[in-house]
Amino acid sequence: MRLAEVPEPTAGAGEVVLQIHYAGLNPADRYLAEKQYPAKPPLPHILGRDGIGTVVAVGPGVSGIAAGDRRLLLRGAVGVERHGTFAERVAVPIESLAEIPPGWSATEAAGATLVYLTAYQALTMWGTLPSSSVVLVTGASGGVGVAAVQLSAALGHTVIALSRSEPKRARLLQLGASQCLDPSEPEWRLALKRSIAPRGVDLAVDNIGGPLLPEVIETLGDEGRVSLVGRLAGPVPSFNTATLFFRRIRMGGVAVGAYGSSEGRAAWLEVLALLARTGARPLVDSVLPFARLPEAFERLAAGPMGKVLLAVGGD
Numbered sequence: 001m002r003l004a005e006v007p008e009p010t011a012g013a014g015e016v017v018l019q020i021h022y023a024g025l026n027p028a029d030r031y032l033a034e035k036q037y038p039a040k041p042p043l044p045h046i047l048g049r050d051g052i053g054t055v056v057a058v059g060p061g062v063s064g065i066a067a068g069d070r071r072l073l074l075r076g077a078v079g080v081e082r083h084g085t086f087a088e089r090v091a092v093p094i095e096s097l098a099e100i101p102p103g104w105s106a107t108e109a110a111g112a113t114l115v116y117l118t119a120y121q122a123l124t125m126w127g128t129l130p131s132s133s134v135v136l137v138t139g140a141s142g143g144v145g146v147a148a149v150q151l152s153a154a155l156g157h158t159v160i161a162l163s164r165s166e167p168k169r170a171r172l173l174q175l176g177a178s179q180c181l182d183p184s185e186p187e188w189r190l191a192l193k194r195s196i197a198p199r200g201v202d203l204a205v206d207n208i209g210g211p212l213l214p215e216v217i218e219t220l221g222d223e224g225r226v227s228l229v230g231r232l233a234g235p236v237p238s239f240n241t242a243t244l245f246f247r248r249i250r251m252g253g254v255a256v257g258a259y260g261s262s263e264g265r266a267a268w269l270e271v272l273a274l275l276a277r278t279g280a281r282p283l284v285d286s287v288l289p290f291a292r293l294p295e296a297f298e299r300l301a302a303g304p305m306g307k308v309l310l311a312v313g314g315d
């Protein structure tokens, strides 16, 4: 990964060029750079799927958006199959843009869309959960985790959050979790089961995988479900399918990239309506200067509390 000069992007038909102010990092950027991601864009590639910027050029056939308008990125090929937001300027199809939610700061908006859409899909993919369901969120301090905690709380669920860090567990209680546990503490499952007995967890949103996944399954109640979002702890080392049988547990993969344009936009409006219920806002962990992108990836790998952002062109 290196900082370099590239030709100026131009706005094709149905596109605009955005001058990027802030860009959001996601673990998927690193996976893509490490060739661990399904998309294999031609090199050199520019990473970055989230961001906020000002329109500086408008391509043919574009209406409803003009130079000087500010927009944020909303799902699509930017940063995946085409050049992304870790650049001063990027060409973006207008269907991949959304308006800045009223009252949100540039940094709150810059890294919000991918993680909230992911959390929303994880929470809604099994149909409507009865409110007051018990939702367990692993990796709860990260981008997707914070979003899942806030959205679950807005849906009226009891939220149990897992984080390995004591200060982050305290913060998660303020963000809507009713209980926070340390997954590196062997007793966490027992403590959780005791606190919600006689019921079990109704839905687990799992960002971690690895050895934690079988432990998460152990906490589920009858007909419990697992939305599989991420695998930050790597492959699951051993797994007995019999643990799914008797409680009729269902597990399914989340793919935020599978949202089509109109579906993604509808989901985003639902996210905003849910956040408006509680007044919750995106949480920013840190903002680093553009030239310190490698350090920003280190911060992400170390475990942030909310989103890690790059100040590309400032505000």
Ligand SMILES: NC(=O)c1ccc[n+]([C@@H]2O[C@H](COP(=O)([O-])OP(=O)(O)OC[C@H]3O[C@@H](n4cnc5c(N)ncnc54)[C@H](OP(=O)(O)O)[C@@H]3O)[C@@H](O)[C@H]2O)c1
Pocket: 026, 027, 028, 114, 115, 118, 138, 139, 140, 141, 142, 143, 144, 145, 162, 163, 164, 165, 168, 207, 208, 228, 229, 230, 231, 232, 233, 234, 254, 255, 256, 257, 300, 301, 302, 303, 304, 305, 306
């Ligand atoms: N399927 C999809 O469509 C989709 C979409 C977005 C993201 N994802 C994936 O979802 C996962 C989470 O993304 P994110 O943006 O929330 O990541 P993130 O911001 O980096 O946060 C993840 C959190 O997980 C915990 N963690 C990190 N490594 C861990 C490990 N080895 N073992 C246990 N806990 C660990 C850390 O919390 P503590 O330090 O507090 O424990 C960290 O704050 C990633 O794998 C990402 O690629 C998938």
